Amino acid sequence: MEAAxxxxxxxxxxxxGKDGSSSTLSKDEFHNLVTSQLPNFVKNASDSAAIDQxxxxxxxxxxxxxxxxxxxxxIGKLASKQGGFSQ
Amino acid sequence: MEAAxxxxxxxxxxxxGKDGSSSTLSKDEFHNLVTSQLPNFVKNASDSAAIDQxxxxxxxxxxxxxxxxxxxxxIGKLASKQGGFSQ
Numbered sequence: 001m002e003a004a005x006x007x008x009x010x011x012x013x014x015x016x017g018k019d020g021s022s023s024t025l026s027k028d029e030f031h032n033l034v035t036s037q038l039p040n041f042v043k044n045a046s047d048s049a050a051i052d053q054x055x056x057x058x059x060x061x062x063x064x065x066x067x068x069x070x071x072x073x074x075i076g077k078l079a080s081k082q083g084g085f086s087q
Numbered sequence: 088m089e090a091a092x093x094x095x096x097x098x099x100x101x102x103x104g105k106d107g108s109s110s111t112l113s114k115d116e117f118h119n120l121v122t123s124q125l126p127n128f129v130k131n132a133s134d135s136a137a138i139d140q141x142x143x144x145x146x147x148x149x150x151x152x153x154x155x156x157x158x159x160x161x162i163g164k165l166a167s168k169q170g171g172f173s174q
Contacts, residue, residue, distance in 0.1 A: 001095060
């Protein structure tokens with residue numbers, strides 16, 4: 001489990017490090033992460049408007065950037081759905 | 088990233104399936120998961136009282152069982168700490 005967690009951290013950092021703050025995801029970085037890393041788990045991963053909307057719903061403080069913990073809530077929901085757990 | 092998420096789901100299910108409800112972690116299952124899967128990430132993983140206390144802090148509805156999403160909050164905090172993100 002620790003190796004899987006480390007993988008998620010590393011891949012988040014790789015995507016987050018592309019522009020601006022290296023510890024948060026900008027809109028472009030989030031699009032890139034979803035299409036490259038979560039193409040099957042995120043519904044409509046190729047629909048740019050849907051991804052914009054998804055980002056807004058995750059961005060709790062509405063600063064236009066996703067922190068790791070804001071992003072983590074998405075992964076939890078996706079995992080819960082994939083795993084067949086009740087939401 | 089999808090493979091890592093699947094690993095976390097599978098390992099949660101393996102631990103959760105040992106007794107009682109197969110979709111939630113009992114106290115024993117949580118102890119087993121922490122010592123077997125998160126020995127380095129959880130502080131005091133071998134201290135039974137500390138793990139009891141950790142479980143109480145995660146069990147939002149106080150039913151003595153951890154759902155996947157309750158457990159996910161722990162993993163998020165551990166990941167955030169490991170990744171050096173501000174809490």
